[in-house]
Amino acid sequence: MSDLLTVSHVTKRFGGLDAVSDVSLHVAKGEIVALIGPNGAGKTTLFNMLTGVIQPTSGEITFAGTAVPGKKPATVAKLGIARTFQNIRLFAQLSVRDNLQAAMTHRYVEHFVPIVLRLPSFYRQEQVATEWTDQLLTAFDLTDVADMDAGNLPYGTQRRVEIARAVATAPEMIFLDEPAAGMNPEETAALRTLIQRLQSEFHLTVGLIEHDMTLVMSLAERIYVLDHGKLIGSGTPAEIQQDSAVVAAYLGGGVHA
Amino acid sequence: MHTFFQQTLNGLSLGSIYALLALGYTMVYGIIKLINFAHGDVYMLGAFWGYYVINTYHVNFLVALVSAMVVTALAGMLIEYLAYRPLRNSPRITALITAIGVSYFLENGMSFLFGANTRNFPQAITQHNYDVFGITVSNIQILILVTSLVLMVLLQLIIQKTKMGTAMRAVAVDPEAAALVGINPDHVISFTFGLGSALAGAGGVLIGLYYNSIDPLMGMTPGIKAFVAAVVGGIGSIPGAAIGGFLIGLLETATQAVGLSAYKDAAVYVVLIVILVLLPTGLLGKNVKEKV
Amino acid sequence: MTKAKVKVAAAWFALMLAGFILINVLVVVGVVDTFIENMLVTIGINIILATGLNIIIGFSGQFSLGHAGFMAIGAYATAIITSSLPTVLGFYVSMLVGIVISVIVAIIIGIPTLRLRGDYLAIATMGAAEIIRVVINNLKITNGAAGMYNIPPLAGWPTVYVMVCLTTIMLCNFAHSRSGRAVQAIREDEIAAEAVGIAPTKWKLAAFVLGASTAAIAGSLHAVYIQTITPTDFGIMNSVSLLIIVVLGGVGSMTGTFIAAIVLGVLDTVLQSFGTLRMVIYALALILIMVFKPSGLLGRYEWSFARFFTKKEASHE
Numbered sequence: 001m002s003d004l005l006t007v008s009h010v011t012k013r014f015g016g017l018d019a020v021s022d023v024s025l026h027v028a029k030g031e032i033v034a035l036i037g038p039n040g041a042g043k044t045t046l047f048n049m050l051t052g053v054i055q056p057t058s059g060e061i062t063f064a065g066t067a068v069p070g071k072k073p074a075t076v077a078k079l080g081i082a083r084t085f086q087n088i089r090l091f092a093q094l095s096v097r098d099n100l101q102a103a104m105t106h107r108y109v110e111h112f113v114p115i116v117l118r119l120p121s122f123y124r125q126e127q128v129a130t131e132w133t134d135q136l137l138t139a140f141d142l143t144d145v146a147d148m149d150a151g152n153l154p155y156g157t158q159r160r161v162e163i164a165r166a167v168a169t170a171p172e173m174i175f176l177d178e179p180a181a182g183m184n185p186e187e188t189a190a191l192r193t194l195i196q197r198l199q200s201e202f203h204l205t206v207g208l209i210e211h212d213m214t215l216v217m218s219l220a221e222r223i224y225v226l227d228h229g230k231l232i233g234s235g236t237p238a239e240i241q242q243d244s245a246v247v248a249a250y251l252g253g254g255v256h257a
Numbered sequence: 258m259h260t261f262f263q264q265t266l267n268g269l270s271l272g273s274i275y276a277l278l279a280l281g282y283t284m285v286y287g288i289i290k291l292i293n294f295a296h297g298d299v300y301m302l303g304a305f306w307g308y309y310v311i312n313t314y315h316v317n318f319l320v321a322l323v324s325a326m327v328v329t330a331l332a333g334m335l336i337e338y339l340a341y342r343p344l345r346n347s348p349r350i351t352a353l354i355t356a357i358g359v360s361y362f363l364e365n366g367m368s369f370l371f372g373a374n375t376r377n378f379p380q381a382i383t384q385h386n387y388d389v390f391g392i393t394v395s396n397i398q399i400l401i402l403v404t405s406l407v408l409m410v411l412l413q414l415i416i417q418k419t420k421m422g423t424a425m426r427a428v429a430v431d432p433e434a435a436a437l438v439g440i441n442p443d444h445v446i447s448f449t450f451g452l453g454s455a456l457a458g459a460g461g462v463l464i465g466l467y468y469n470s471i472d473p474l475m476g477m478t479p480g481i482k483a484f485v486a487a488v489v490g491g492i493g494s495i496p497g498a499a500i501g502g503f504l505i506g507l508l509e510t511a512t513q514a515v516g517l518s519a520y521k522d523a524a525v526y527v528v529l530i531v532i533l534v535l536l537p538t539g540l541l542g543k544n545v546k547e548k549v
Numbered sequence: 550m551t552k553a554k555v556k557v558a559a560a561w562f563a564l565m566l567a568g569f570i571l572i573n574v575l576v577v578v579g580v581v582d583t584f585i586e587n588m589l590v591t592i593g594i595n596i597i598l599a600t601g602l603n604i605i606i607g608f609s610g611q612f613s614l615g616h617a618g619f620m621a622i623g624a625y626a627t628a629i630i631t632s633s634l635p636t637v638l639g640f641y642v643s644m645l646v647g648i649v650i651s652v653i654v655a656i657i658i659g660i661p662t663l664r665l666r667g668d669y670l671a672i673a674t675m676g677a678a679e680i681i682r683v684v685i686n687n688l689k690i691t692n693g694a695a696g697m698y699n700i701p702p703l704a705g706w707p708t709v710y711v712m713v714c715l716t717t718i719m720l721c722n723f724a725h726s727r728s729g730r731a732v733q734a735i736r737e738d739e740i741a742a743e744a745v746g747i748a749p750t751k752w753k754l755a756a757f758v759l760g761a762s763t764a765a766i767a768g769s770l771h772a773v774y775i776q777t778i779t780p781t782d783f784g785i786m787n788s789v790s791l792l793i794i795v796v797l798g799g800v801g802s803m804t805g806t807f808i809a810a811i812v813l814g815v816l817d818t819v820l821q822s823f824g825t826l827r828m829v830i831y832a833l834a835l836i837l838i839m840v841f842k843p844s845g846l847l848g849r850y851e852w853s854f855a856r857f858f859t860k861k862e863a864s865h866e
């Protein structure tokens with residue numbers, strides 16, 4: 001299987017500090033890959049480089065054969081990379097439905113004249129968008145809250161809306177930044193099922209940053225471990241749990257999935 | 258060369274007035290993120306107070322200056338208490354509209370009570386011109402420059418050395434955290450308005466002396482220019498406001514000196530836009546990037 | 550188009566037609582004299598300006614304080630062109646020219662400044678509008694500070710009414726479409742909007758340019774109705790009074806903009822007999838409304854026939 005995402009020798013320097021230092025990794029199409037490491041290890045910095053929010057100081061990132069560095073986040077999104085944020089970032093005053101439709105902006109084309117004159121082509125495009133939105137609402141169990149402002153929803157639902165919004169961009173790969181943060185065990189269990197469905201139903205490749213080791217160990221097919229900006233280990237969950245360097249840096253003695 | 262130094266002196270005199278006003282804008286903005294549109298009108302109040310006490314009680318310049326500062330400080334605190342405090346948690350644009358309302362109220366209220374006509378500011382100090390290496394320096398120019406510099410140094414001392422100054426800086430950085438360590442943000446904000454308004458009042462008396470004429474709408478244009486100065490310097494930054502003020506004063510005088518006086522306002526705004534495009538937070542402003 | 554949509558569109562059209570007929574009748578029976586007609590036209594022009602500004606401020610969340618500058622461009626384009634082509638055709642040509650120049654200027658101003666945030670953008674757009682005004686003040690073709698007068702009266706209240714309807718339809722259709730959702734997403738969270746593929750600069754510019762072009766239309770109407778324009782008609786305070794309409798009505802509510810423009814227009818006319826006191830009362834009213842109703846008269850509420858019909862059907866069941 002060919003790699004969807006390859007990262008080679010990527011470094012990000014902030015002032016004198018290497019937040020991410022010479023990291024290389026690869027993700028195959030359809031995989032669920034987790035990135036773990038202590039706070040401040042550079043996980044989110046790496047995510048931000050993969051999604052175009054910040055530019056690497058050196059190194060290469062290739063997604064489906066296209067170089068990512070130098071592109072703006074909106075362009076990267078059009079390449080097929082979607083993401084969620086560590087601290088949820090919804091369009092709070094827009095309804096859940098509009099949150100999803102806003103994410104389809106680049107997927108269907110409406111021109112100014114048909115929009116303001118409400119020509120038939122406008123209604124055709126809206127129809128396509130609406131149908132697709134309805135499908136997503138059903139798939140993510142959001143139909144009941146579709147017309148509520150996203151900002152007024154409970155925390156767990158907001159997480160779900162954010163993932164649904166990322167899926168609405170019709171990506172090939174989705175990055176989830178600590179999706180289980182602040183969730184109780186039931187919500188985390190539902191999230192696990194949801195992430196598995198992203199892989200099985202939506203055929204997405206998933207990149208996951210998470211501190212909940214139980215979740216990571218049960219979901220990820222492969223894991224990369226980052227510490228102080230350096231990659232200190234990689235492998236299957238079983239391998240990671242045996243890796244003494246990883247255990248020393250992060251997992252500690254007590255965590256077994 | 259001659260004209261150059263002459264114009265620089267004129268520019269600095271004008272600039273110091275802008276700087277005094279800009280300091281008020283920048284302090285208020287730094288602490289509650291409000292463009293206090295009525296600030297220029299507080300400066301007008303200061304000028305009218307100076308006019309009143311000098312004409313009625315024949316007081317000297319210093320008494321007029323200090324009493325104007327006290328009166329405008331009280332006015333500023335009153336405005337904050339009545340119009341801005343109820344809106345502390347409202348959208349910022351609402352507070353801005355209220356500030357515009359206060360500005361209209363002061364301008365038109367003064368016109369209504371005292372008439373909209375221009376008045377001659379009494380000469381509390383007789384003007385003398387001195388010839389220094391061929392440059393004409395008036396005692397009023399020296400007075401303006403010295404008074405502004407003294408006030409700016411005083412302000413810096415208050416902000417850096419006093420307990421209230423520390424509290425002001427704390428509230429500007431994080432009002433909630435400041436409240437947690439026992440600072441009453443209401444007191445601090447009120448104090449900030451008082452301080453800023455006192456400087457504006459001083460500016461009003463000084464400009465009355467310099468230009469000899471005052472009217473209820475005199476605060477509008479200098480108010481906007483001073484705000485531009487604060488933005489150019491980096492809003493929220495005290496030294497930035499002072500630098501911005503002098504810069505705008507010099508720029509205006511320079512455009513006039515090269516015969517483009519019709520374009521002096523445009524020049525100010527062109528510089529504003531160029532500086533903002535190059536340095537989005539002004540000359541000395543801190544660029545706070547949003548964390549993702 | 551579904552049946553429900555036809556019904557909604559028909560309801561809006563009927564409302565617009567009813568308004569037109571109502572004013573016509575009032576003019577014929579003499580309730581609307583020149584004085585009131587003047588007020589109605591001013592309200593109409595302010596609606597065109599403020600709804601456009603609401604697209605920029607309320608929908609895309611960009612704080613622009615330079616709207617009067619674009620109005621000036623439209624007004625002067627019309628004044629200059631109709632002076633040598635004083636026909637109705639000339640008027641519409643001049644309106645188009647005004648729109649085109651406005652759009653070009655908006656792009657030139659927008660590309661560098663729309664990257665700025667909040668108050669910085671406000672002050673930069675205010676500066677840009679002042680630059681436009683100073684330039685007009687010093688050009689020969691615009692007759693400098695004296696302004697332009699004897700502009701041919703090529704548009705009465707019916708033209709203004711129709712233009713109010715057309716620009717409102719255009720702006721509301723824009724707001725309720727993919728484009729409207731994109732610019733609102735940027736307002737809500739620029740970083741998240743970028744992450745879902747919405748290019749912020751492009752969409753902010755789209756809203757800014759759209760607002761600028763409707764402002765030019767309003768300027769053209771103002772020029773031929775008032776027949777005299779001077780650079781001072783388009784100063785900072787004019788931009789500010791448009792901002793007041795938008796905020797007073799409720800940022801992001803087109804219905805609110807309509808109501809605020811009408812309330813302020815009537816208030817202004819009623820207070821005219823108070824002389825200097827008029828602005829004092831106006832200022833106090835403004836402060837009090839903001840203190841007691843900080844989200845504006847209507848908040849984010851929007852009148853919708855679609856919702857109205859659905860509710861009515863629901864209550865029938």
